Amino acid sequence: MIAAVTMDLVGSRRIADRAAAQREIDDALARVGRVGPKPITPLHPTVGDETQGVYAELDDALAAVLLLRLRLPDDVDCRFGIGLGAVGSIPSAAGDISEGPGWWAAREAIDTVHRLQQRAVPGARTWVAAADDASGLDLPHVNAYLLARDQLVTSMSERTRRLAYGRCLGTSQRDLAGAEGITQSAVSQALASAGAAAVVEGYRLLRHGS
Template sequence: MPEVQLSPVVLIGDVVASRASTDRRGLHRAVEAALADTNDRVEHLEPLEVTVGDEFQGVYPHLGAALDAALRARVVLLPHADTRYGLGRGTTTTLDEVRGIKDGPAWWAAREAIVAVEDQAQRAALGQVHTAYRLAEGERDEMGTAVAVDAALHCQDHMVGSLSARSGRLLRGLLEGMTQRELAEAEGISPSAVSQRVRADGLAVILRCHDLLRTLP
């Protein structure tokens, strides 16, 4: 059978409650630094860039890369602010190269996804959900991947959102390939204390979920 050519995946992100920040300039610098770091680590078709207000966007060749970028950007930014993400698979069009105006089904699907996240945030029980994935109309999903990905994201988001500041830093370090000994030295704690947090806070589970999700085509 001929190989099916999958459409790219658009990622739209924004900063939660950014207007409440007392240091808007510092927050903007932190966002730009986080996006640059993510762009260096994750394969992309179009890099993550700040667009208007507190929103940013990028385009990825496959779903796994988009999911990888979303988690990395969120974890890097957590000391400064929380962020939410909408991912959409479909075709894309550039209406204006100079002004960077994008259009097409993938963008509409990503926008639908991030609106769904915003709506869910109004319910206390789903307040930790920060990422959603949608398929554009006409995109095939014979294996039900979209539903399975959303289910995994609900669990991953809840675990990440429940982490303490220190455990969040440990998760970032692990995502960047640091060893537990290196993390212990950076935090000024013992390697056994790092190991205990990795187990007790589910960091190993988050990493395993992330490793599986980023293999998705």
């Protein structure tokens, strides 16, 4: 089922150099676009601090969002709303306007993440909502997985996220150690202490199944 993704920047008004933050986002989008699941519509900046894209399947959207979270630096924190449902566009003189139940669900999802962050689950960054015409989906289980996944990723250091990103893409611990200028043992310890193996295995299941 079509998955519409809306991404926004956490605390954008408090970022001193908004242009630099956008460059980091653009770089992460480009990298994930090359190595991650292929979208129907690539994730791209729209208005203000928002980014939007469309994936053919929920699993593809979940995998791409994970790679983005792992790739972004500490000072560029983003949240994601994923909406399941039909998407389309309305012609406009200024360019087509995204429209449809999938986008409304994505907005509902990102609003839910914002509420969770402010209250009981500050580590939450991702949520999935479905339009009325998206039936047969076990969203409570999907969102339960996302809450646990986000907590692990939110708790990681920037370096550990880079290491987990590399492991998701199949880079060996030895090569990661060389790139970071640390020992392979240090890579192993960092990944183990952060619970990164569960995150990496989750990514593998999303991309390749059991």
